[in-house]
Every structure is written in C-alpha cells, then in structure tokens.
Amino acid sequence: MNRSTTHVTEFILLGFPGNWKTQIFLFTLFLVVYILTLLGNGAIICAVRCDPRLHTPMYFLLGNFAFLEIWYVSSTVPNMLANILSRTKAISFPGCFLQFYFFFSLGTTECLFLAVMAYDRYLAICRPLHYPTIMTGKLCGILVSVCWLIGFLGYPVPIFFISQLPFCGSNIIDHFLCDMDPLMALSCAPATITETIFYAQSSLVLFFTITYILRSYILLLRAVFQVPSAAGRRKAFSTCGSHLVVVSLFYGTVMVMYVSPTYGIPVLMQKILTLVYSVMTPLFNPLIYSLRNKDMKLALRNVLFGMRTAYLTTCTASVRPPARPADFCKKLKDTRRLQDKSAPPTSAGMRHARPRHAVAPAASAGMGARAARPCHACGPSCLPPGWACAAIRADAFSAPAATPADPGWARTAGVCAATLPNGATLPRPAKSSLSPIIQDD
Structure with a gap:
C-alpha cells in the first residue's frame, strides 16, 4: 500500500x-x-x-x-x-x-x-x-x-x-x-x-x-x-x-x-x-x-x-456362563413369551416369527470350540452341561460385557460367544450379513 x-x-x-x-x-x-x-x-x-x-x-x-x-x-x-x-x-x-x-x-x-x-x-x-x-x-x-x-x-x-x-x-x-x-x-x-x-x-x-x-x-x-x-x-x-x-x-x-x-x-x-x-x-x-x-x-x-439401525447382540446377566443352563433357558423362555405377547400381529393374523437362537460350548482347555447348533426352544434337552445360548436379540437381555482378562462372555461383531479357557473365541461373523447363528424361524 x-x-x-x-x-x-x-x-x-x-x-x-x-x-x-x-x-x-x-x-x-x-x-x-x-x-x-x-x-x-x-x-x-x-x-x-x-x-x-x-x-x-x-x-x-x-x-x-x-x-x-x-x-x-x-x-x-x-x-x-x-x-x-x-x-x-x-x-x-x-x-x-x-x-x-x-x-x-x-x-x-x-x-x-x-x-x-x-x-x-x-x-x-x-x-x-x-x-x-x-x-x-x-x-x-x-x-x-x-x-x-x-x-x-x-x-x-x-x-x-x-x-x-x-x-x-x-x-x-x-x-x-x-x-x-x-x-x-x-x-x-x-x-x-x-x-x-x-x-x-x-x-x-x-x-x-x-x-x-x-x-x-x-x-x-x-x-x-x-x-x-x-x-x-x-x-x-x-x-x-x-x-x-x-x-x-x-x-x-x-x-x-x-x-x-x-x-x-x-x-x-x-x-x-x-x-x-x-x-x-x-x-x-x-x-x-x-x-x-x-x-x-x-x-x-x-x-x-446415536441411533442404531442393525441388530446388536448382548451378553447374559452374568459375565460367566451360568452354572445351571436350565435356569438361564427358563429366563430366556419367559422373556420370549413376553415379547410374543407384545408383538403386533402380521397381516395374516400371526405374530412375528421368533428369532432362532444358537448354543455354543464352553470347551475345556486345549480343545477348540465346536460349531454352534441352532435351537428353537433353547431348552435343557439341547443344552449339555457347560453350554449356554450364544446369541440373542438386542432386546432380550442387557448386561455388562466381559473384560478381556475374564474367561467369561466376550462380545464380538454380531456374536456374543463364550470365551474359551485358552483364550480362543468363536469365529467372527461377516459384517455384511447377520450372524449365521442369529436366524429367524
């Protein structure tokens, strides 16, 4: 200037x-x-x-x-x-x-x-x-x-x-x-x-x-x-x-x-x-x-x-697998019964189909995890000792996630699986689709 x-x-x-x-x-x-x-x-x-x-x-x-x-x-x-x-x-x-x-x-x-x-x-x-x-x-x-x-x-x-x-x-x-x-x-x-x-x-x-x-x-x-x-x-x-x-x-x-x-x-x-x-x-x-x-x-x-549009998975009320699977499944059945009563009827007069649950083993140390088995009722008949439901819908339960050092339940992408004693976990599902163990009837 x-x-x-x-x-x-x-x-x-x-x-x-x-x-x-x-x-x-x-x-x-x-x-x-x-x-x-x-x-x-x-x-x-x-x-x-x-x-x-x-x-x-x-x-x-x-x-x-x-x-x-x-x-x-x-x-x-x-x-x-x-x-x-x-x-x-x-x-x-x-x-x-x-x-x-x-x-x-x-x-x-x-x-x-x-x-x-x-x-x-x-x-x-x-x-x-x-x-x-x-x-x-x-x-x-x-x-x-x-x-x-x-x-x-x-x-x-x-x-x-x-x-x-x-x-x-x-x-x-x-x-x-x-x-x-x-x-x-x-x-x-x-x-x-x-x-x-x-x-x-x-x-x-x-x-x-x-x-x-x-x-x-x-x-x-x-x-x-x-x-x-x-x-x-x-x-x-x-x-x-x-x-x-x-x-x-x-x-x-x-x-x-x-x-x-x-x-x-x-x-x-x-x-x-x-x-x-x-x-x-x-x-x-x-x-x-x-x-x-x-x-x-x-x-x-x-x-x-902060809205979530996809299904989330949650852990059970305890960070460790329940000592008695029958008690856990009874609670799950009661929750599903309440959801069925509150679910709106479809156009055909039927209620919405309930989710299919899967079970996963808490294997012993040094053994790999077996494949999860689908189960409609998730009752005691399909739950051998040490087994618990591996995935449920987000509105079924809410509980704090397990810490990495805790050999209890660990959250993965789409799957809440039992952490094995040797630190191995169940396979991580693909992000592009729902987990194979979360299915509808």
Whole structure:
C-alpha cells in the first residue's frame, strides 16, 4: 500500500438501512442463519468422516464442499454482525482488502467444486462400470487440491494492484462487504487494465464452470431418459436434483452481479443478491443434500442422535456362563413369551416369527470350540452341561460385557460367544450379513 498517495485509512460499511430495532432484528436473523450454517455443514463433515459407508468419492467431495461453505460464510457474516452493532461501522483498510481477497478466492473455489461434483455425477450415472476405476481416492485428492490452489492463487496479484490505487475521496461503501464495484467507485485514479483483468478472470471462471456443468447435466439427462425403469429414473433425478438446486441458486445470483450490467439495479437489490449467494447458499447446502439423500440422512441420524439401525447382540446377566443352563433357558423362555405377547400381529393374523437362537460350548482347555447348533426352544434337552445360548436379540437381555482378562462372555461383531479357557473365541461373523447363528424361524 502506498501511504504517500493514500489518504483513506478505513472504510465505512453502511450495511442495511433501518432504525435500531431493525438492526437488532437483522443481527438476530443473521446470527441464527450463521449458527445453523455452521451446525449443518459441520454435521455433514462429521457424518462423512465417521460413517464408513460414506467413504466414497461423492461424499468425500461433499464433505470438502461443506468445509468450504463454512469458510465462505465466515468471510462475510462475522464482520457484518459486528458492523450491525457498531456505531461507527468502520473496517480498516487492510481488513477490507483481506475480506475482499478471501471472499473472491472462496467463491472461485466453490465454482470449481461445483464443476468437479458435476463431473463425479456424470461418471457415476453415464459410466457406472468405469466409475470405480476412474474416480479413485487419488484422483479425488488431486481435484480437490487443484480447486483450492486455483481459487487462492488467482487473485493475490490483481487485488494487490487494486489496493495500491489512491483512495483520496469518500470512504463510505454502501454495502455490507468490500466488493469490487464499490471499491473501484471510491478510487481517485482510473485503473482500466487492472479492472479489465479482474473481471476477465472472474468471467472466465464463471463461464468455464457453468458451461461444463450444463454440458454434464445435459449428458446426464440424456442417460436418465434412456433408463427403462421409472424407479431408476426417479433415483437418478433424486441424486442430481439437489446438486442442480445449489448450482442454480449460486450461479443465478452471481452472474446477475458480476456478468450482467449492474448500473440499473438498485443498491438494495444488489445487497440482497449478494446476501443470497454468500449467506443463504451455504445454509441451503446441508439442508438440500441431507434431505434428498437417504445415506446422508441415515449417517446424520447416527451421528447426531446415536441411533442404531442393525441388530446388536448382548451378553447374559452374568459375565460367566451360568452354572445351571436350565435356569438361564427358563429366563430366556419367559422373556420370549413376553415379547410374543407384545408383538403386533402380521397381516395374516400371526405374530412375528421368533428369532432362532444358537448354543455354543464352553470347551475345556486345549480343545477348540465346536460349531454352534441352532435351537428353537433353547431348552435343557439341547443344552449339555457347560453350554449356554450364544446369541440373542438386542432386546432380550442387557448386561455388562466381559473384560478381556475374564474367561467369561466376550462380545464380538454380531456374536456374543463364550470365551474359551485358552483364550480362543468363536469365529467372527461377516459384517455384511447377520450372524449365521442369529436366524429367524
């Protein structure tokens, strides 16, 4: 910054007009929107990170996009909230251009992210057989890195030259952020070359990304209409519909502000349009993606509320196998009898089928565990001495799990099996299906 020709040391952001009550209302509204945006996008990041089912390229891009939206809205809203409560509504000269840089860099990164996500959807729908081999984790990392690098390395030079312009006149900006047009209007000297380069660069990014997105979705629509089943078409439209909503909302307002002439647009309308793509779009992003995607809804439910959707297995009331299997099976029969009475009847007038239980031996030291034997009643006749039920449904019993050093009951993935004296356990079942010893009649 050239201090000898620059007389302006701070700018005044007028923000939205109104009396004090109106300002308090706007402050509360924007604060709620900001908090919801942080919570929504943060929940998407946690869901993608914590749920193994979402460790796919599509959700990897979505998690990075949510991370980008948090930073994008944070580049404008905190300063806007501070200005609403401030009496001077001033922002320092370096602070104004720092906000200017992050606002445009993050906006450019978002345009590139939307194009990459359109490419991902194109591969998933139009080339499903080649999708796993093309969209690998390495390629996703490269695409995400390129988006961030282009976004943040494209604007330092033109913004630096803009900051060197002499601002010797008024320092009042009729906006809620430092934008290109208000800053150029306050400059005392023309900067045609700098302004042309800046707008050419922004227009190139916008037109390139929107052209590629439109081309991708034209090919997507052509592929979707060739799907023979109506269910398949609905699923494809549901997958791409949320992306199209975000793209239309973001690009529609951005192109009105930075591509079409803004001289005839009222200042208040320019503020509202800027508010839509800089504040409202990051808020709608988690709502659209979570409400239109079943996997994301399930992952968010698991992360936020800790709900379990699969059958769990539990141990018996004692951490060791009961001394008398007959007493254990009597308790099990009583529990199943209560469950049968409370179970709602099916359409055929019969109650739900009861689960099939299995028994596992507590073998002596040095002997391997024998295979578990299915048993409908789990009565004393099928329980030799030292045997106990190895798996029951989650709502049958609840008891503390055995410690690793305790030669009692040990919990595995889907099976609650008797730990053998020599430390061996029953085979671990596959995660993709229920345990072989947990079956329905």
